[in-house]
Amino acid sequence: MDFATSIPLPTVDARIYPRNGLDILSRAEVARLRDASTGGMHELLRRCALAVLTSGSTSDDPRAARDLYPTFDIQVQQQDRGVRIDLLNAPAMAFVDGELIHGVAELLAAVVRDLAYTAIELGENCGRDLESSEGITDAVFSLLRNARVLQPGDPNLVVCWGGHSINRDEYLYTKQVGYELGLRGIDICTGCGPGAMKGPMKGATIAHAKQRRRRMRYIGITEPGIIAAESPNPIVNHLVIMPDIEKRLEAFVRMGHGIIVFPGGVGTAEEILYLLGILLREENRDLPFPLILTGPTASAPYFEQIDRFLRLTLGEAATSRYEIVVGEPREVAARMSKGLKRVREQRIGHRDSFFFNWSIDIPLPFQRPFVPTHEAMAALDLHHGRKPHELAADLRRAFSGIVAGNVKEDGIRRVEEFGPFEIHGDEDIMQALDALLRGFVQQHRMKIAGDYRPCYRVVT
Template sequence: MTEQQDLPATVNTRISPRGGLDILSRDEVARLADASTGGLRELLRRCALAVLTTDSDSDDPRAASLRYPDFDIEVQQQDRGIKIELKAAPASAFVDGEIIRGIAENLFAVVRDIAYNAIEVSGSNKFDLNTGPGMTSAVFEILRNARVMRSYQNPSLVVCWGGHSIGRDEYLYTKKVGYQLGLRGLDICTGCGPGAMKGPMKGATIAHAKQRQSRPRYIGITEPGIIAAESPNPIVNHLVIMPDIEKRLEAFVRLGHGIIVFPGGVGTAEEILYLLGVLLHPANAELPFPLIFTGPAESAAYFEQIDQFLRLTLGEAATSRYRIIVDDAAEVAKVMREGIRKVREHRLKEQDAFFFNWSLHLPEEFQRPFPPTHAAMAGLKLHRDQPPHLLAADLRRAFSGIVAGNVKEEGMREIERHGPYIIDGDKEIMRALDGLLKAFVAQRRMKISGSYKPCYQVAND
């Protein structure tokens, strides 16, 4: 172990992968070592460092690299498999010189998914990523390669969305909900980070232990642009890295059997608009998909504002697809369990899989990656003279751009070069959007710590 002046303690070591990552091809190892433009070495280094700084209290994607400037990772080909060499790795990931097992498993997941996404998904002709079915097939194969789907298990996976920057009372409430879900045998899937992504998992661990549930699932789904800002929390026991935010969102709605939304910021608003936009498509009108917004009593005003914004932008039809339950964790779990029972009945009737929601129609507007550029943000169609699901798609993109400007390196660089994004559209929608964003800033839902300088400007004159 070495310690540098003014820098945290670090460790140099070599580890052997376990749990599904025993071998890689020579091409995969070479690509992971490629430091040239388009190579995978820097992406691997950034994502690996995020895992090794699990439970970080920073949402600055550049903070870990500044704290551990000498960190490096190398995947080495061996006669009997592979070895992973870590240089100047955070000592907090080790106990008595041994890497913590959960962190090691998530580190192996990083290597597995980066190699698979680059070579089998993006770098081959297996999937037509210009079509909806092709993108859905890619999502399915990534999840299957990660071994997170269980064909023999009844629907039981609850996706929990919410902010990484939430108050103490809100965090404690997410634990209560997770506890009630766990008592009912339900598993948890989140974005894998802190705050509302950690709380439900933490609560469920106690309930699963009480119920003697032997194989609980705490699935964390992330993507390269956000993992450094939202390092995996230590409870995640199945980590999956999707290639981009759109495939991450699709993985949530294909894998999960119901969704609970806790208080959050722009990322949570993006997720809400994504799901409601999908559910508002006429092809999904009869599809059961339980969706609950919930928080403690202190969050009642937050959900009133979200509800008002959705009514104004998407209309009353959108409100029929979700239910707001305030300060009643047990009721949330009961309603979710009943909703999942209806999902099971529907899947049996339609002969659809329990482990992947093939019946859900996903318009390509929700699947195509959105580049967070100023031109793309300026070109959004934020007006009502279009079907509600299309308006939801562009509102989702607006929030996605703000997320990129807040916590993703590419978006932050774009803001540094060209100033804030300009968001324009129908004046009534812009006033409502501006009010919602200002509330997020006032409630400190944009950043975990420090002051927040908006990366956007809403044209509401």
């Protein structure tokens, strides 16, 4: 038995009376919320709540917290026009002098809010057309509006992508970029986990304090399969749990006014391919969307390899949609600030909202949830001769499957049962893909700790 897991950890029982939209409900809404929490989604609710209560964890094993707190449970109880959340054997690390930390309580309420809303509003009898592109975008909008993260105001939200497993120099660099962004009044949105998802927020907090900003947004967007492996970092003050990875990615693109990409692993590569696949469509050719890839000087080889892979697979046209800036945090923030001004002008000219990008065209293949079974991974069409955005869609799915095999419980279980996923395609694409993935492994970008056992096999 692992010694670390054999020692009982301190726990606390507590009752929480959440606000943020959960304190003003009709009796019918409360009844539906209660039904949802005790039905088929209870285990999902328990896993997501435990991730929030262990916020700041340095593990990326989705089963670690469950094994450390096997008796933890959460129950949603009906009150008069509201709810009460009962926590049983909750991690003591989430409490101070017997009181739940305020930020953790807010994130916990967000978990209940988003999972319940998804179960009720996007369930089988919801009446939404989730098989059409317009219906899916409408669902994404509704989820974000329900989470109260869509706010009018000048475009100032920058999405920061990057790995949860980065080295110290890369982490400090993400803080420096976040600081420069914060000095320019820019808010931060990330995937809400550690590493490159935490650093920009941490840097921005200091800059926002210097500028005496009082309404800062540090938005974390996740999904149920990811949150258990990447607990929200403590700086996140707006947590949103989307139903699946595709709606999570669309939320980033619809909400964000620009995107900065730091060094990362397969999840970061998936995000880059998703965005470029969309921006390379003819419908989005003239749409301003600043995209900067950046890291410390020592990370230059990482971006050179990413750049080579993108040129080989998506063509030279892809390079016109991003720029690489290495070792210059201030320059990154200055260029992004200029890019946001162009976004503002375009939105005004097309009478598009500042808080939700309706103009960008996201086709259905980028919106449909991809379930990474062994059969689905082997069937991906990774060959030349396809339109760049079509190849980008399947490459994105390949990386999504590897993410699942690395950190998602369902994906880990499939790999343990049936062996590594097999990925097929043209020889030069497969060689470049294999080299990229091997680089991620050698640079320890796949896992935070421990030896990495590949969940994939590239077949040429």
